[in-house]
Amino acid sequence: MGRIAQGTKVLAEGGYEKIFRHTFVTDPEEQLGNSFVCYLSTSAGPVMGILYVSTAKLAYCSDTPLPYKNGTQTEWSYYKVVIPLHQLKAVNPSTSRLNCAEKYIQVITVDSHEFWFMGFLNYDGAVTCLKEALQLH
Numbered sequence: 001m002g003r004i005a006q007g008t009k010v011l012a013e014g015g016y017e018k019i020f021r022h023t024f025v026t027d028p029e030e031q032l033g034n035s036f037v038c039y040l041s042t043s044a045g046p047v048m049g050i051l052y053v054s055t056a057k058l059a060y061c062s063d064t065p066l067p068y069k070n071g072t073q074t075e076w077s078y079y080k081v082v083i084p085l086h087q088l089k090a091v092n093p094s095t096s097r098l099n100c101a102e103k104y105i106q107v108i109t110v111d112s113h114e115f116w117f118m119g120f121l122n123y124d125g126a127v128t129c130l131k132e133a134l135q136l137h
Contacts, residue, residue, distance in 0.1 A: 016032065016052070017032050020054070020059070023059075024061075027056065030055055030056045030057075032053075034052075035053070036051045036120055036129075037049075038050075038117045039117065039118050040062075040081065042079070046119065048119075053129050056084065057082055057083060058133065059080070060081040060082075064078075083107065083115075085133055085136065088109060090134070091105065091127070091131050091133075103120070104116055104117065105118070105123075105126060107130065
């Protein structure tokens with residue numbers, strides 16, 4: 001159901017390019033190369049969203065806002081990650097030893113932050129795209 005809702009949102013908002021430009025700060029000359037529906041592993045569990053690969057950055061945004069506490073109040077915010085391409089250190093594809101259908105992509109930044117993405121509809125395409133982004137910068 002989540003993937004159907006996500007597809008409906010993309011159609012309603014005019015495509016991935018428009019969502020990318022509306023969600024993230026972009027330069028006019030920045031071009032969106034590709035986008036991938038996936039999950040980001042977080043301490044609270046996997047979060048469904050879209051990973052965008054542009055000529056300047058990797059950017060991830062959750063499909064729905066997530067709750068967090070601000071004092072005694074519960075507030076809601078989209079989960080976003082932005083990594084400038086020049087900050088990429090490594091892109092490591094991996095497969096679970098227990099279940100070969102579980103495939104992950106680990107992204108490591110130059111300051112050693114790790115991000116784990118999973119659940120790709122097009123895993124091989126995502127690996128290729130991310131490795132190319134790393135090699136270009």
